[in-house]
Amino acid sequence: MERRQNRRGGLLGLFFGNQADYVRSLMPAYAIAFLIFFFSLAAGYSLGNFNIMEAYIDALPSGIQDYTLVQFLMFIIGNNVFNGFLWITLGYVFSFPSLYLSALNGFVIGNISHTMILESSLSFVLVGLIPHGIIEIPTLLLCSAMGMSLGYSLINRLRGRGSLRLELIKAMRLFITRILPLIVLAAVIEVTVSPFLMSLFGFY
Numbered sequence: 001m002e003r004r005q006n007r008r009g010g011l012l013g014l015f016f017g018n019q020a021d022y023v024r025s026l027m028p029a030y031a032i033a034f035l036i037f038f039f040s041l042a043a044g045y046s047l048g049n050f051n052i053m054e055a056y057i058d059a060l061p062s063g064i065q066d067y068t069l070v071q072f073l074m075f076i077i078g079n080n081v082f083n084g085f086l087w088i089t090l091g092y093v094f095s096f097p098s099l100y101l102s103a104l105n106g107f108v109i110g111n112i113s114h115t116m117i118l119e120s121s122l123s124f125v126l127v128g129l130i131p132h133g134i135i136e137i138p139t140l141l142l143c144s145a146m147g148m149s150l151g152y153s154l155i156n157r158l159r160g161r162g163s164l165r166l167e168l169i170k171a172m173r174l175f176i177t178r179i180l181p182l183i184v185l186a187a188v189i190e191v192t193v194s195p196f197l198m199s200l201f202g203f204y
Contacts, residue, residue, distance in 0.1 A: 044110025091147020
């Protein structure tokens with residue numbers, strides 16, 4: 001019996017434990033968030049002449065180049081925790097802000113990648129982005145899906161169905177117990193593994 005339950009849980013059961021059913025219910029919203037992110041990424045790359053890179057650098061805190069490793073790690077964690085929480089809570093506005101943030105994030109990454117490829121190379125972008133991005137991007141898209149789900153729950157509540165409070169509790173529980181550790185893991189990889197690989201491949 002226990003083996004059957006484990007098989008039914010699959011990868012979601014392995015990663016999310018007793019929250020796997022909630023995550024599974026988010027898959028339609030996650031698919032939408034992923035598609036919007038992917039097409040925005042392609043659009044940002046194609047419209048490379050927008051050159052968001054300078055605006056992105058200007059938006060960073062002054063003196064960030066002098067941050068210690070720990071300070072830089074704390075900055076990345078704080079920024080991504082804030083973004084993830086924002087993507088979830090703004091979903092209350094009928095899901096649209098969560099969709100918009102997925103699109104915006106994809107466009108920015110695509111546009112900056114285009115600039116960096118022109119200035120360096122495709123391998124430079126892949127080595128610098130994939131090690132932490134393979135965790136960070138799906139995690140933030142999951143936040144977007146959670147926000148979309150909250151928006152849908154609000155619509156249902158206005159129709160007199162479902163429980164918005166219960167949906168919020170499930171979202172915050174997942175955010176605290178699963179999303180936060182993944183954000184921290186991605187940040188640690190970004191400030192340790194990614195620079196090491198960049199150096200190993202001769203980009204520094």
